[in-house]
Amino acid sequence: MQASIQIPATPELDYLLRLGDTCLISGQRLGEWCGHGPILEEDIALSNMALDLIGQSRALLTLAGQKSGKGFDEDQLAFLRDEGAYRNPTLAELPRGDFAFTILRNLVLSTWLKLIWERLRDSRDAELAAIAGKALKEARYHQQHAADWAVRLGDGTEESRRRCEAALAQIAPYLPELFEDDTVDAAAEASGLGPAWSSLREPWLAEMGEVLGEAGLALPESTKFRSTGKVGRHSEHMGYLLAEMQYLQRAYPGGAW
Amino acid sequence: MYTQAMDTMREEGGQPALRTAEEAALQQRFDNRIDAGDFIEAKDWMPDNYRKTLLRQISQHAHSEIVGMLPEGNWITRAPTLKRKAILLAKVQDEGGHGLYLYAAAETLGQSRDQMLDSLHSGKAKYSSIFNYPTLTWADVGTIGWLVDGAAIMNQVPICRCSYAPYARAMIRICREESFHQRQGYDSLLAMMQNGTEAQKAMVQDAVNRWWWPCLMMFGPPDDQSPNSAQGMRWGIKRVSNDTLRQKFVDATVQQAQVLGVSLPDPDLRWNEATQHWDFGTIDWSEFWRVVGGEGPCNRERLAMRVAAWEEGEWVREAALAHSRKQARKEKAA
Ligand SMILES: [Fe+2]
Ligand SMILES: [Fe+2]
Numbered sequence: 001m002q003a004s005i006q007i008p009a010t011p012e013l014d015y016l017l018r019l020g021d022t023c024l025i026s027g028q029r030l031g032e033w034c035g036h037g038p039i040l041e042e043d044i045a046l047s048n049m050a051l052d053l054i055g056q057s058r059a060l061l062t063l064a065g066q067k068s069g070k071g072f073d074e075d076q077l078a079f080l081r082d083e084g085a086y087r088n089p090t091l092a093e094l095p096r097g098d099f100a101f102t103i104l105r106n107l108v109l110s111t112w113l114k115l116i117w118e119r120l121r122d123s124r125d126a127e128l129a130a131i132a133g134k135a136l137k138e139a140r141y142h143q144q145h146a147a148d149w150a151v152r153l154g155d156g157t158e159e160s161r162r163r164c165e166a167a168l169a170q171i172a173p174y175l176p177e178l179f180e181d182d183t184v185d186a187a188a189e190a191s192g193l194g195p196a197w198s199s200l201r202e203p204w205l206a207e208m209g210e211v212l213g214e215a216g217l218a219l220p221e222s223t224k225f226r227s228t229g230k231v232g233r234h235s236e237h238m239g240y241l242l243a244e245m246q247y248l249q250r251a252y253p254g255g256a257w
Numbered sequence: 258m259y260t261q262a263m264d265t266m267r268e269e270g271g272q273p274a275l276r277t278a279e280e281a282a283l284q285q286r287f288d289n290r291i292d293a294g295d296f297i298e299a300k301d302w303m304p305d306n307y308r309k310t311l312l313r314q315i316s317q318h319a320h321s322e323i324v325g326m327l328p329e330g331n332w333i334t335r336a337p338t339l340k341r342k343a344i345l346l347a348k349v350q351d352e353g354g355h356g357l358y359l360y361a362a363a364e365t366l367g368q369s370r371d372q373m374l375d376s377l378h379s380g381k382a383k384y385s386s387i388f389n390y391p392t393l394t395w396a397d398v399g400t401i402g403w404l405v406d407g408a409a410i411m412n413q414v415p416i417c418r419c420s421y422a423p424y425a426r427a428m429i430r431i432c433r434e435e436s437f438h439q440r441q442g443y444d445s446l447l448a449m450m451q452n453g454t455e456a457q458k459a460m461v462q463d464a465v466n467r468w469w470w471p472c473l474m475m476f477g478p479p480d481d482q483s484p485n486s487a488q489g490m491r492w493g494i495k496r497v498s499n500d501t502l503r504q505k506f507v508d509a510t511v512q513q514a515q516v517l518g519v520s521l522p523d524p525d526l527r528w529n530e531a532t533q534h535w536d537f538g539t540i541d542w543s544e545f546w547r548v549v550g551g552e553g554p555c556n557r558e559r560l561a562m563r564v565a566a567w568e569e570g571e572w573v574r575e576a577a578l579a580h581s582r583k584q585a586r587k588e589k590a591a
Contacts, residue, residue, distance in 0.1 A: 024339075028334060031333040031334055031342070031346060032333075032334060034326060034330040034333055034346070034349050034350075035323075035326040035327045035330040035349070035562070035566070036562070036565075036566045036569075037566065037570065038566070038567075038569070038570020038571075038573035038574055039570060039573070039574060040323060040353055040356055040357055040360075041357070042570075042573075043323075043326070043350075043353045044350050044353040044354060044357070047346050047349060047350040047353070048350055050333075050346055051343055051346040051347055051350065054339055054342055054343050054346065055343060057339065058339045058340075058343070061339075074339050075338045075339060075340075078338075078339050079337075079338075098569070099570065099573045151580070152576055152577050152580040152581075153573070153576050153580075155579075155580045155583060156575070156576025156577065156578075156579045156580045157572070157575055157576045157579045159572045159575075159576070160572060160573070160575070160576030160579075163572070244334050244335055245334060245335065247335055248335060248336075248337035248395055249337055249338075252337075252453075252454060252456060252457060253454075254454055255337070255449070255453055255454055255456075255457050256448050256449060256451075256452035256453040256454075256457070257337040257338045257341055257445070257448055257449070257453075
């Protein structure tokens with residue numbers, strides 16, 4: 001079996017990996033819908049968004065690899081880390097659930113990513129700023145797609161509304177992790193690399209409120225539970241996701257693909 | 258590929274007697290146009306059997322595209338690199354797009370997409386048998402691109418000149434994308450064969466061994482056992498015979514296999530100087546008919562998966578309809 005790589009823990013790398021892994025793991029989950037959507041148009045749309053997210057993760061992981069000082073490439077970072085070295089917030093790794101869960105998680109994450117990309121266009125890191133400029137357009141489309149469906153499903157039938165409420169209740173405990181700062185945020189803000197995540201909270205709440213209001217839905221009260229994916233302590237779902245995603249790279253050491 | 262309709266359809270029961278002189282004149286005009294190589298548009302008069310045959314063929318082709326998303330989609334979450342994952346996602350997404358164009362082309366003949374899907378889900382409509390074979394390793398993904406998309410191109414390029422214009426137009430777009438798929442599939446196998454490990458090379462050879470014969474079957478039964486082909490040729494729906502296309506595919510593929518460094522699993526494969534073609538061994542047609550008849554390795558899984566996705570999505574489709582009805586009412590009231 002191919003052994004794991006070890007990456008140095010610096011605040012800058014952590015900041016990039018938190019973002020890159022969010023794209024990677026969300027893309028992995030969305031890819032699971034391919035061939036299983038409720039209508040053909042959605043099979044295509046969800047695969048298309050998965051493709052965008054994988055593209056964003058490639059750019060970010062490549063950048064992180066360059067900054068690691070060890071010459072890691074995107075694939076070593078994507079496939080050869082141990083679970084604890086992945087830095088995505090836990091929300092991204094939760095199973096795809098039903099279509100309502102997927103749509104509402106997409107709404108949460110695409111709104112959040114859009115806000116982060118907007119700010120990262122001014123990053124002091126020119127490469128990160130360039131990645132953000134391209135990703136922003138994609139995130140806007142993802143947000144629009146999720147918002148349209150959230151309104152359809154929230155307003156549609158008894159059942160669709162009930163499913164949306166259940167999805168939001170499932171998502172809510174994982175939201176604080178997206179908006180609470182730690183030393184990684186402090187360093188990123190100080191160096192001009194990117195915004196502290198806490199600064200995204202107000203605009204995120206405003207944009208979410210607008211969409212959910214139109215859908216006749218609301219975010220549930222916050223909980224005391226705190227998820228910790230971004231510091232590498234993940235949910236039980238992550239191990240299965242990685243086992244599937246990493247299998248070929250692990251099973252064929254020295255392989256060429 | 259994708260379109261075994263011509264070979265697997267039940268007999269239509271011959272041409273019904275024409276009732277009126279007017280109809281006879283229309284038929285004559287239609288025949289003349291076909292003979293002159295004209296394209297028929299949706300709004301034009303056409304004989305019932307022509308319409309039925311096309312509807313069956315195009316909808317079957319559409320079903321093949323979307324069922325075909327499953328065997329390869331199976332590997333999206335396990336693709337070995339991010340680049341390969343992106344290529345595979347884009348490819349499977351393209352196949353969904355092909356399904357969309359084709360359903361739209363079939364709808365011009367008077368059946369809704371929902372009706373066509375009902376026929377697929379009830380097992381009444383067929384799709385290409387090739388998708389009833391399993392994708393067991395990563396090399397199957399590349400092999401499908403190389404051989405299955407390759408065979409599809411061979412089969413579909415002539416349909417770009419099909420007498421029914423909406424189908425011909427859809428095929429032109431589709432063929433362009435299929436050649437991408439073929440190149441990408443071949444490229445992924447080449448990467449493993451040229452720079453990979455022994456285990457990877459064995460994986461590629463194993464995949465080629467399993468897909469070769471089913472791919473030759475994609476062209477349909479031999480010409481002398483394909484009774485409906487003549488009518489298809491007459492109507493300009495089918496342009497080139499099954500055996501001719503199959504030979505063309507073999508001739509093109511043998512060279513590609515040599516470059517790749519894999520062997521094709523046929524001891525009778527040899528160059529024939531007299532015919533300037535590659536001779537190949539006997540195809541096991543009993544396997545073809547068994548798989549067409551529903552007893553292939555994955556027939557049940559594939560259909561069950563399509564049905565499950567459709568049923569699980571029912572509440573979503575209902576919600577979208579309910580929302581648009583409410584919107585329409587609001588706009589009316591305003
Ligand atoms: Fe296709
Ligand atoms: Fe294709």
